[in-house]
Amino acid sequence: MTLLRSPQPPAGRKPPVGLTTDVPTAPPPEWRFRRRLHPGALFHELWGARTLVRTLAEREIRIRYKQAVLGFAWAVVTPLVLMVAFTLFFRKAAKIDTWPVPYPLFAYVGLIPWTFFSTGVAQGGLSLVNNVPLLNKVYCPREVFPTASVVVAGIDSIISTGVLLLLFLRYGFMPKPTTIWVPALLPIQVMFTLGVTLVVSAVIVYLRDLRHALPLLLQMGLFVTPVAFPLDVVPQQFRKVYVALDPLAAVIDGYRRAVLYGRPPSLPLLAIAAVSSFVVLAGGYAVFKRLETGIADVA
C-alpha cells in the first residue's frame, strides 16, 4: 500500500482534518478538461443512439397515455379545438378572407405545423428536467431526450393529418396537386423545431423559472405566427425579416399555398426560412453541447 499523503502523526491525536499541503488548492490551468467534439463522431454517436430515441419516444407515448382516458385522441384535440375557436372568434372579429378555401381548413392546415412546434418545444423543453434522475446516473448522448420528444410530436402530427383528410371530405374540398411541395417544407419545420427544443431543454435546466414562462411564450408565438391569419397581413417589405425571425411563418404559408391554393410556395421566403432554420439548429445544437457538460452539476 502506498500512503499518498504526509505520514500520520506518530501517536495520540490526529490533527483536525483539513486541506493537506501535499495537494495544491487549485489545479494548474493547463490541465483544464476540454471536451473535443468532432461532428463526425457526434453523428456516429447519435446514429448509435437511434434505438434509444425510439425507446424513449415509445416510453413518452406510453407514459403520456397510460392514465389518459382519451388516449391518442389528445393528439387531435388540441388542433381541432383551436380550429373551432379560431373559426368562431377570429374570423368574425378580424374579417379574414380566405376565399375560396373554407376558413376551418385554412386554420387547421396552419395548426398542424404549429402544434408540432409547440408540443415539441413544450414537451422536449422539459425533457431534460423531467429526466434528471436518469441523467444523474446513466450516460447517453443527452440530445436523445429532446429529440425523442420531437419524434413524439411528429407522431401526433401524423395522427392530426389523418383528421385533416376527414375535414377535406367534410368540406368537399380536394388538396391541390402542388401538395408535392410538402416534402420540401417539412425539413425546415423539423430543423427549426428541433433547434429551438434543444436550446430550451438545456437552458431550462439552469433557469428553472423559464419553465413557467414557456407556456406563455408559446402562446404568444401562436399569435405572432400566421396560424389564424394569412401571411399577407404582414406588409410586403417586412416579410423577409419576419420569415427570417420566424421560419414557421414561411412553412405554414407554404403549406397553405401548396395544399389549399394550388400555388407553389414563395421560393425566396422559403430559402430565407431554410437558412434561418439551419442556423437555429446548428447554433442550438452547439449551445446544447456547451451546456450539457454542467447538467449533472446543477440538476
Place this chain on the structure above:
Amino acid sequence: MLPSGSISAVHIWKRFHADRGRRLLRDQVHHLAARLRGGGGRGWRWALRDVELVAAPGESVGLIGSNGSGKSTLLKILTRVMYPYTGSVQVAGRVGALIEVRAGVHPDLTGRENIHLYGTLLGLDRRRIRERFDEIVAFSELEDAIDRQLKFYSSGMQMRLGFAVAAFLEPDVLLVDEVLAVGDANFQQRCLERMRAVLNQGTTLVFVSHDLAAVEAACTRGVWLHQGVREAEGPVREVVNAYRQSIEAAAESAITVSGELRLVKVEVSGPDGGTARTQAPLDIQLVVDSPAARAARLYLGVSEGPATPIFVLRRDLSLAAGETKASCAIRSLPLPRGRYYLWVGVFEGGKRDPLPWHPATHFDVAGPNLDVAPRGIVRLAPIHVDTAWELER
C-alpha cells in the same frame, strides 16, 4: 485506444458551487451583476482534488472513504454523467452503473419496460436484451411484479431490479455505488456472488461501499478517498485496515468523553508485559475515577477500528469514591496478527451513561496471519482458530 474494460482517469479535479441555492432567473441576474461589478463571482468547493483511478481489464477496485469524500462524484465522472474540471477520463467499453440505488429506472414504467430502457441506455440492441430478460427477472425475483409500474415497487425490489439489470447486461465496466445496503442478507450474498461471476468473465469492477467487509470480499485493490484527495492506494486489505484505523483515530479525537466517571489509566500488555501474541494471555488494567461510591456495569470491547467490536466483555463492579483499579486477564487471545482497539464504556439504566462507549487505547498483536477468504465471501471479524489438518488418500 485502451483495451475494452480498462479505466484511466488521471488528474481529476472537480468543483461545485459553494452555494447550492435556487436556480432562478433573478439569482442569475444577481450573480451576473455581482460579477460585472468585480465581485469575483461566487465561491467554489473542491469535491475532488487531483484524484487518479487506473484499472486494467478484469481488475476490481474498492473505493472507500467517509461521507462527502468524493466517492460518488468520482463514480459519476467515470460514467460520463459528470464532467471533470481538469484531467482526462477514458473508460473503454460498455459501462454498467448502479448509482444511488435505482440506476436508470423510471417510476412510471413497468419493470419489463425498465429493463428494456436501461438495456438500450447501455447500448445493447433489443435482441440481446430479450436473450437476457429471463435471467434478470429470475435473479431479481420479480416474476410476479415484472408488469407492475415501478413506483409500486418497494425500495428493495427497485434495487434488486437495478442490480440485476446492471450486472446481467454484460457490461465491460461495472460501477456499483452503495447499493447492497438496501437488500436483505440473502440478496446481498447473491449480489456478491454475481459480482464474482462477472469478475470471472473479465468485467472491471469499481465498488463503492461503507460495508468494509463487502469491499474486502469483492475487491483486490483499494483506493481511500478523504475529502476529495487520495489518501492511500494498494492491496484492499491494507487500505481497508488503514481506513479502519483512521476511523478509530477520528472517533478518538471527536468523542469528548462526558460522563461522571473518568478513565484515569488504561494499559494492555501481553505475556511478561511485552507485546500481545495470538493465543497468549492478555492483561488489561483500568483505573476508573468516580466522584461517589456506586454500582456500575463495565464493558470492554476489542475492534479493528470502528465502534463494532469483535467481542465484548462485561463485568458488574462496585466502585468506591475515588479511584478504583480493575484488571481483566484474557487467558488466550483469539486474535490474529494486526492492530486492534480497546473500547471502554460504563453503562447503567439511567438517562446519562456514566462513561460513554469510546476507544481508549490500541494494541498490536503478533502471531499468524489470518487465512484470506475467497473472493466474494464476506468475513465479518478476524478470529484466530487453532487448527490441525489431516489428509488421507
